[in-house]
Amino acid sequence: MDHARVNSAFVDDLLAGGHVGPRVIDLGCGPAMIAIELCNRDPTMRVMGIDAEVGMLEIARLEVELAGMLDRVILRHADASAMDDFEEQMADTVMSNSLIHHLEQPEAGLITCQRLLCDGGRLFVRDLARPDSEQQVERLVSMHVGEEPPAAQQLFRQSLHAAITIDEVRGILGGLGISERHVQMTSDRHWTIDWIR
Numbered sequence: 627m628d629h630a631r632v633n634s635a636f637v638d639d640l641l642a643g644g645h646v647g648p649r650v651i652d653l654g655c656g657p658a659m660i661a662i663e664l665c666n667r668d669p670t671m672r673v674m675g676i677d678a679e680v681g682m683l684e685i686a687r688l689e690v691e692l693a694g695m696l697d698r699v700i701l702r703h704a705d706a707s708a709m710d711d712f713e714e715q716m717a718d719t720v721m722s723n724s725l726i727h728h729l730e731q732p733e734a735g736l737i738t739c740q741r742l743l744c745d746g747g748r749l750f751v752r753d754l755a756r757p758d759s760e761q762q763v764e765r766l767v768s769m770h771v772g773e774e775p776p777a778a779q780q781l782f783r784q785s786l787h788a789a790i791t792i793d794e795v796r797g798i799l800g801g802l803g804i805s806e807r808h809v810q811m812t813s814d815r816h817w818t819i820d821w822i823r
Contacts, residue, residue, distance in 0.1 A: 629659065636723050637663045639812065640750050643820050647671045651717040651742055653706045653735070654678075654725025658686035662693045672698050674717075678705045707734035715744040726753040727789040733798045736819075740802055743823045751819040754789035755811065763787065766815050792817045 637660060640646055648670045652661045655675030665671045675690075677683050683701050690699045704712065706722075707729055720739045729735045739749055757763045763786050771782045795817055796806035808821040 649718045653722040675701045719748045721750045749821045756789040
């Protein structure tokens, strides 16, 4: 699927919301398109893209090379739920787009985000929100991927089912000492955490 519009909106909102970087970690970076776009928009940014899927990192390495960003985007293999060997408070910004719903324990991923973030640093996490009903799931599938092949529609459908609700996110954040006011619905299908440590 073409995620260019969603990725661009993510970077728009990240940059519009406050200070970013220069040391940025992108958890669940996928093909690194968000990291590349962020670096294209701001020459001061340096991004460490982290993903648990080796195949995805191979795609990301190619994209980073094609973008001429080898000196600004570095890639690492790691599971966001278990990154104890990474230095604490190593990033000015920790960002993540559509990773949390892939984790068996979403709380573990958010704990990692918090641990990697320096004092005064910014956490910016966006993910899908699980709809209240099957009818809402199908409405979102039709609206956002209705022109895509059936396999892509099914992937989006499964992601919506796997997602957590904004109330569940708020519950997790409360356990981490982060006020629920730092997470909001930011589209018909996404919630976003925007928090300064």
